[in-house]
Amino acid sequence: MKKLAVLMVLAPPLLGAVLFGYILVRGPRMTVQHHVREFQMVLPAPPAGTVAVAPAISRAPGEAGAAALTNPVAATPAALAQGETYYGYYCVFCHGATGAGDGPVGNSYVPRPADLRLPKVAAYRDGELLRAMLTGTGHEPVLERVVPPGHRWPLVRYLRLLNSPR
Numbered sequence: 001m002k003k004l005a006v007l008m009v010l011a012p013p014l015l016g017a018v019l020f021g022y023i024l025v026r027g028p029r030m031t032v033q034h035h036v037r038e039f040q041m042v043l044p045a046p047p048a049g050t051v052a053v054a055p056a057i058s059r060a061p062g063e064a065g066a067a068a069l070t071n072p073v074a075a076t077p078a079a080l081a082q083g084e085t086y087y088g089y090y091c092v093f094c095h096g097a098t099g100a101g102d103g104p105v106g107n108s109y110v111p112r113p114a115d116l117r118l119p120k121v122a123a124y125r126d127g128e129l130l131r132a133m134l135t136g137t138g139h140e141p142v143l144e145r146v147v148p149p150g151h152r153w154p155l156v157r158y159l160r161l162l163n164s165p166r
Contacts, residue, residue: 069127073153075160083158086151090143099162122163130156 046052073079091099094106099116106113114121114136124132130152134144147155 066127066131067125069125069130071126071153071156073157075157079154079157080161083154083156083161086147086155087158090147090151090155099159116159116162121159126153126156126160129159133159 092103094103094109094113095101095116096103096106101113101115103113121129121132133156134147134152136143
């Protein structure tokens with residue numbers, strides 16, 4: 001009776017292990033898979049009357065052009081509130097709520113994010129600050145692809161507020 005109970009307890013897992021091993025060793029192989037490479041793909045023709053349009057790519061200004069740029073967004077309370085919102089979207093996780101570079105994500109980076117309250121940052125012109133914001137060092141350069149062009153100048157305006165004494 002004990003042997004039958006032991007056999008009933010051990011047989012299902014043992015049978016499962018044998019079946020798993022068989023499928024693992026002798027099971028289906030992934031050697032033949034249907035795939036179409038991009039260069040082999042034949043795209044359908046566009047509908048009649050359509051016109052192809054290339055998206056406009058907004059790049060950060062070059063070093064020479066950055067100094068000449070001025071912020072087109074006026075320093076109104078609405079623009080500052082908008083910039084503060086954008087700062088919360090894009091910057092606060094690395095630079096922290098006060099811009100000290102002590103955000104929860106930024107603490108894990110080496111080097112740590114810049115302290116946006118430093119006099120060095122305050123000395124930048126608006127165009128230079130925009131360029132540094134979009135093409136900075138470390139993990140920051142992704143901002144050129146993440147921050148939409150319409151959000152950039154209000155963000156620069158808000159960064160000026162971080163540098164001013166309150």
